[in-house]
Amino acid sequence: MIVENTQTQMRKGILEYCILSIIAKGETYASDIIAELKKAQLLVVEGTLYPLLTRLKNNGLLTYNWVESISGPPRKYYVLSDEGKTVLEQLDKTWQELVYAVQTAIGDRK
Amino acid sequence: MNKTIIININGIVFHIEEDAYDVLKLYMTDVKRHFSTSADSLEITTDIENRIAEMFNETLANQNKQVIVEADVKLIVEQMGTVEDFEFAENDAKASGAGAYTYNTERRRLFRDPDDHLVSGVAAGIANYFDIQAVWIRLAFALSFAFAGSGFILYIILWIVIPKAVSRADRMAMKGEKQDLKGFKKSFEEEMSSVKENLSNFRHEAKPFVYKARDFVGDFFDHLGVFLRGAGGLLIKLLGLVILLTCFGLAIALIVSLVALVGFGKTDIYHIFPFNIVNRDTNMIFLTGGFLLLAIPLLTIILLTIGFLFKNATFNRSIGTTLLCIWLASLGAVIYYGVRATADFREGAKLSKTIMIKPSANNTYYLQLNDTKYLTNEDSTRLRIKERFNGMVILDDDFNGNDMDSPDRVTIDVEKSDVPQPVLIESFTARGRNDEDALINARNISYRFLQKDSVLKFNRHLERLAGSLWRGQELHMTLKVPLNSKLIIDGKLDRNMNFNLYDCLQNNNPKNPAGSVFIMTPDGLQCKIDTIPATKVDTLNNKLPADTAKTPVQ
Numbered sequence: 001m002i003v004e005n006t007q008t009q010m011r012k013g014i015l016e017y018c019i020l021s022i023i024a025k026g027e028t029y030a031s032d033i034i035a036e037l038k039k040a041q042l043l044v045v046e047g048t049l050y051p052l053l054t055r056l057k058n059n060g061l062l063t064y065n066w067v068e069s070i071s072g073p074p075r076k077y078y079v080l081s082d083e084g085k086t087v088l089e090q091l092d093k094t095w096q097e098l099v100y101a102v103q104t105a106i107g108d109r110k
Numbered sequence: 111m112n113k114t115i116i117i118n119i120n121g122i123v124f125h126i127e128e129d130a131y132d133v134l135k136l137y138m139t140d141v142k143r144h145f146s147t148s149a150d151s152l153e154i155t156t157d158i159e160n161r162i163a164e165m166f167n168e169t170l171a172n173q174n175k176q177v178i179v180e181a182d183v184k185l186i187v188e189q190m191g192t193v194e195d196f197e198f199a200e201n202d203a204k205a206s207g208a209g210a211y212t213y214n215t216e217r218r219r220l221f222r223d224p225d226d227h228l229v230s231g232v233a234a235g236i237a238n239y240f241d242i243q244a245v246w247i248r249l250a251f252a253l254s255f256a257f258a259g260s261g262f263i264l265y266i267i268l269w270i271v272i273p274k275a276v277s278r279a280d281r282m283a284m285k286g287e288k289q290d291l292k293g294f295k296k297s298f299e300e301e302m303s304s305v306k307e308n309l310s311n312f313r314h315e316a317k318p319f320v321y322k323a324r325d326f327v328g329d330f331f332d333h334l335g336v337f338l339r340g341a342g343g344l345l346i347k348l349l350g351l352v353i354l355l356t357c358f359g360l361a362i363a364l365i366v367s368l369v370a371l372v373g374f375g376k377t378d379i380y381h382i383f384p385f386n387i388v389n390r391d392t393n394m395i396f397l398t399g400g401f402l403l404l405a406i407p408l409l410t411i412i413l414l415t416i417g418f419l420f421k422n423a424t425f426n427r428s429i430g431t432t433l434l435c436i437w438l439a440s441l442g443a444v445i446y447y448g449v450r451a452t453a454d455f456r457e458g459a460k461l462s463k464t465i466m467i468k469p470s471a472n473n474t475y476y477l478q479l480n481d482t483k484y485l486t487n488e489d490s491t492r493l494r495i496k497e498r499f500n501g502m503v504i505l506d507d508d509f510n511g512n513d514m515d516s517p518d519r520v521t522i523d524v525e526k527s528d529v530p531q532p533v534l535i536e537s538f539t540a541r542g543r544n545d546e547d548a549l550i551n552a553r554n555i556s557y558r559f560l561q562k563d564s565v566l567k568f569n570r571h572l573e574r575l576a577g578s579l580w581r582g583q584e585l586h587m588t589l590k591v592p593l594n595s596k597l598i599i600d601g602k603l604d605r606n607m608n609f610n611l612y613d614c615l616q617n618n619n620p621k622n623p624a625g626s627v628f629i630m631t632p633d634g635l636q637c638k639i640d641t642i643p644a645t646k647v648d649t650l651n652n653k654l655p656a657d658t659a660k661t662p663v664q
Contacts, residue, residue, distance in 0.1 A: 030161065045191020047141070050157040054150045071171065072164035073120050076157070 011042055017095060018042055019052065020080065020088045023062065027077040053078065061087055114177050119163040120156065124170075130180040133187070134162075140193040140277050162186055193279060218286040221275035229333055232268045235275070238284050270326045347419060354415045361408045368401045392447055399447070402440035406433050455541040455582060459548035467532040470564035473595045475532070476624055477522075479602035480560060480567035520557070520572055520585045523608045524597065524628070524635045527590035534559065534566075534589050541582040551581045559587075568603060591630050596638065600625040613637070 015037075022028060022036050030049060037043040056062045061084035064076040080088065113128045126134065141158060145151040165186050166178055218241070223234035226244060233251055237244035254261025275281045372394075410433060467475075493499070527533065538555045542548030560567040572585045591597065603625075604611045614626040614637035627638040 030157070031164075045195045046161065046189055047158060047191035048196055050154045050161075051145070051148065051150070051196070054154050054157070058150065069164070072167045073122060073160045075160075075164075 014095075015042055016052065016056065017088075017091045019049075019056065020061065020084060020091065023078050024080050024085070024088055027065065027079050029067075029075050029077055033078075056084075060084075119159050119166075122163045122167070124163070124166055124178055125176055126178040126183075127180065130178050130183045133180055133183045136277060137183070137187050137192075140279060141196075143280075144193045144196055158190065162190065165189070219280075219283040220272055221280050221284040222269070222272050223281075223284060224274055224276075225281070229265075230269045230329060231274065232265060232272060235272055235284065236268075238286075241286070269329075270323065274329075350415050350419045354412060354419065357408050357412045357415070361405065361412070364401065364404055364408070368397065371397055392451070395443055396447055399440040399444040402436060403444060406437040406440075409433065454543050454547075454579075456543060457545050457548045458539060458541045458582075459545060459552045460537055460539045461549070461552045462535060462537040465534040465536065465559065467534055467561055467566070467589075469530065469532060469592075472564075473592070474564055475591065475595060475597050476565045477589075477597060477599040477603055478565055478567050478625075479600055479606075480558065480569050481602070520568070520570065520587070520606050521608055522568065522587045522589060522603070522606050524589045524591065524630075526630055526632075526634060527592050530592045532589070532591045532595070534587055537586050537588075538572075539582070539584045539586070548581070551583065555583050555585065557585055568606065570606065593630055593632065595630045597628040597630070597635070598622055598624045598626070599628065609635075 018037065018040065019033060022033050030053065031046070033053075034043065034046050034049055037049070043049065053062065057064065057078075060081055062078050063081050064078045066074045067077050069075045114125045115128055115131045117124050117126055117131065117134075138155075138159070142151070142155050145154050148154065166182070169178070169182050169186075170176065218239050220239045221235050222231035223238055223244075224231050226234040228234075228248065233247040234244040237247045251261050251265055254264070273280075275284045410430075413429070536557065536559070538552045538557075540548055540551035540555065542551045555572050557572045558569050566589075568587075572583060599607065599611055601611055601615065611626045614628060615621065617637050617639050618627050619639070628635050629638040630636075
């Protein structure tokens, strides 16, 4: 149980960073984000993504455009806002620091 | 073969099998309730719905089919994740964000308990919330019913406001059971099967009030039905029996009164208000119409109650339609003749006639009631007065004395005359369809006034010519007498005089056996209160001690 909890905590911590990173590559549709996250084994179900996206959007990190779709209702394609880009840059930096910190910590163990 | 339902997800139409729809509906209900606390609930659920629609479209296109089945929905739910998955993810997010805060899954939520309900599960739900036995809450409600039914109103409000625990998640939240992922994964399939038994419950979700009210009504009758099938059945039957007996009683009363009116009507009802307004034929239509107007609803209630009590369909559609038609026809007839009768009262007319009265020698007039019955020539012939009642006087039996039975009113006023000649001014009023009609009606009034020396005899009623109908005929008479005239008015005229005779009779001293004594003064007519008897009393009082002195007390 404790293991599971910690694992989830670790995943959660980097989830928003990953989402922002994926969106930073260009206009992205929610299911594309899901596909990438699934590939990275960060997220299991799609439903959890929508509240996250909405929260990021409400915090001003994301905006979206409506794009017509042939297979259903119009889709929301997300893009990073200027603020989102700055935040992502800061997170990049933090991530590098974390990677360094973790590697340093693990390095001792080898 | 399966029944399919057509659903609309944000503007896109899908054909979905009933089973699949139930699963989807339950899922969306859970999702909506899960996000209902969030400010962005609408946006999030719309995103999810749109995505589901898209996935449906893809499924249909890929498998080249037209209808969504249960397996498709389950697949999509799996992909989208259940509410428990969301909760799990969010709890972690909150835990990481708020640090020390841990989400208490054991917090209870208030639901109506569908598994332990007597009426609607309100009491059980409250009991669950406070973790006590439902029986105490029920007892409290039962007691509060006694206080002007306040508990009843409260119960109804709670019934409307508190949502029913539909899903397993609801039930667990209601009972404060710990919700974790494992429990849910296991319970999900379980829920799916149990849900099918409670299909009708799916409508109970957080919705605008209108839907809630509608659900409440449905719920109410649902429970009422359950109640009636059980112990209430006997109660309802008793009630039906009471209604049946009451209706029978009313019907019998109605028939008796119709027979009485028609039988009685051959002779006399046409002198009685309101039957004196219209002629005989119209009266028959009126009576029949009125009878049907009352009898048909009674008959309907009786037939329906019998049908309900004895479970046989005595009341079918064709009988109902026939009765309705007859009822409407009689309603039409009553309204039509009613309006026509009213039209006969549209205009009013007034005629005035002055009768000179021979002045009496001592300026005293006796006003008396002429109580001999007024008989026309026809009446005399018909009753063969000469042969059968020779030497007798036929008196007005005063049977039609009150104004309701015979509104042919006669009123008398007394005023001061400026000239020594006393006069009687008769003014006749009547109503009619138009001015001419009203005038003719007023002219057709006959009234008999007799003077015999100083005795003035008045009839109690005015007479209409034979065959003329009641059109609000009235007679107002003004007797003008010169100053200082003495009027002795018979007590029997009390009803016709515009002033009180009885009080005056009490004040008169000595009392006049012929009636109340009035005198015409410069200020108008006043009761005669003699001063002479008063002085006599004084002298009597003065003499009294002397008398007692002469005859000592024994």
